[in-house]
Amino acid sequence: MFSKLFRAVISQNADEYPAEIFLKRRKERRKEYPRKFSFKGGLLSFLRNIVEKGGLQVHTGTEVMEVAKEDGKYRISTSDGKVLESQAVALATPAHITAGLIRSLEPAIADYFRTIPPFHSETLDIIVKKDALTLPKLAGIIPVSDEFLSIVTRDVAEHPELRSFTLHVEGQRTTEEEKRAILCRVLSLRPEDILESFSTTHSLPSLRLPHTPLLRKVEELRTQEDLFLLGNYYYGLSLEDCVHRSSDEAKRFGA
Numbered sequence: 131m132f133s134k135l136f137r138a139v140i141s142q143n144a145d146e147y148p149a150e151i152f153l154k155r156r157k158e159r160r161k162e163y164p165r166k167f168s169f170k171g172g173l174l175s176f177l178r179n180i181v182e183k184g185g186l187q188v189h190t191g192t193e194v195m196e197v198a199k200e201d202g203k204y205r206i207s208t209s210d211g212k213v214l215e216s217q218a219v220a221l222a223t224p225a226h227i228t229a230g231l232i233r234s235l236e237p238a239i240a241d242y243f244r245t246i247p248p249f250h251s252e253t254l255d256i257i258v259k260k261d262a263l264t265l266p267k268l269a270g271i272i273p274v275s276d277e278f279l280s281i282v283t284r285d286v287a288e289h290p291e292l293r294s295f296t297l298h299v300e301g302q303r304t305t306e307e308e309k310r311a312i313l314c315r316v317l318s319l320r321p322e323d324i325l326e327s328f329s330t331t332h333s334l335p336s337l338r339l340p341h342t343p344l345l346r347k348v349e350e351l352r353t354q355e356d357l358f359l360l361g362n363y364y365y366g367l368s369l370e371d372c373v374h375r376s377s378d379e380a381k382r383f384g385a
């Protein structure tokens with residue numbers, strides 16, 4: 131039962147996922163901030179605000195193809211044929227992608243990151259009228275079977291007329307129609323009760339026991355002082371963990 135419970139939390143198979151990353155104690159908890167909150171316009175509105183207020187230049191829809199170093203300067207080649215130059219580089223790409231990007235700069239770290247495969251999952255969000263459901267308010271549903279990973283609700287941020295549910299499944303196993311059928315069956319809905327739906331895909335690093343302590347290993351292997359590596363495979367999967375990692379690398383950059 132615990133393996134299903136843990137799997138739902140980290141949206142991937144939890145067997146051999148390092149406990150010190152998953153169940154660790156937070157260094158500090160800022161009690162003045164709420165533990166649960168949501169943003170009007172979603173999390174993206176928060177990022178847009180940072181970009182706007184910070185006067186940052188962002189190239190969306192542009193893939194970084196290669197990061198190389200020549201005469202002490204980084205040269206970043208992008209999918210639109212540009213080559214950007216800089217004194218320092220920070221990569222916040224998934225571990226397996228970072229491995230490819232730094233293969234000529236940090237071959238030993240690249241080899242190590244190749245041992246962290248991505249776990250792909252898919253989600254289907256649906257919006258339904260409250261009166262189409264008999265289910266009481268709930269945070270989520272965790273199955274005891276392998277049919278899906280979890281169903282998460284938006285009931286913590288109550289809407290006067292609508293409710294929303296997100297089905298998480300392992301990637302490339304179910305069609306959109308099958309996902310709808312699971313939601314309808316588990317929530318006792320009719321297909322016509324679904325007012326709106328949205329599907330998306332995700333990938334998370336599949337860390338395993340040999341990947342701890344990852345940080346020490348990266349520090350041992352690192353040869354480039356001006357290359358900064360961030361993401362959800364250092365301190366943990368949560369956004370808070372990602373922010374802590376970014377903050378620590380920013381301190382190293384400023385030192």
Ligand SMILES: Cc1cc2nc3c(=O)[nH]c(=O)nc-3n(C[C@H](O)[C@H](O)[C@H](O)COP(=O)(O)OP(=O)(O)OC[C@H]3O[C@@H](n4cnc5c(N)ncnc54)[C@H](O)[C@@H]3O)c2cc1C
Nearest residue numbers: 141192193194222223224227332361362367368369370372
């Ligand atoms: C279903 C699900 C639910 C979650 N729920 C929560 C939650 O409730 N609370 C929480 O704290 N965390 C949650 N997480 C975890 C958290 O969302 C992720 O761990 C976190 O967003 C990862 O951030 P990241 O920046 O490291 O990686 P990502 O968000 O994966 O970002 C990597 C970025 O790199 C880009 N990229 C990849 N290759 C290239 C390239 N070659 N060139 C340029 N860009 C590239 C990708 O497009 C992507 O935008 C959840 C995760 C999932 C999958």
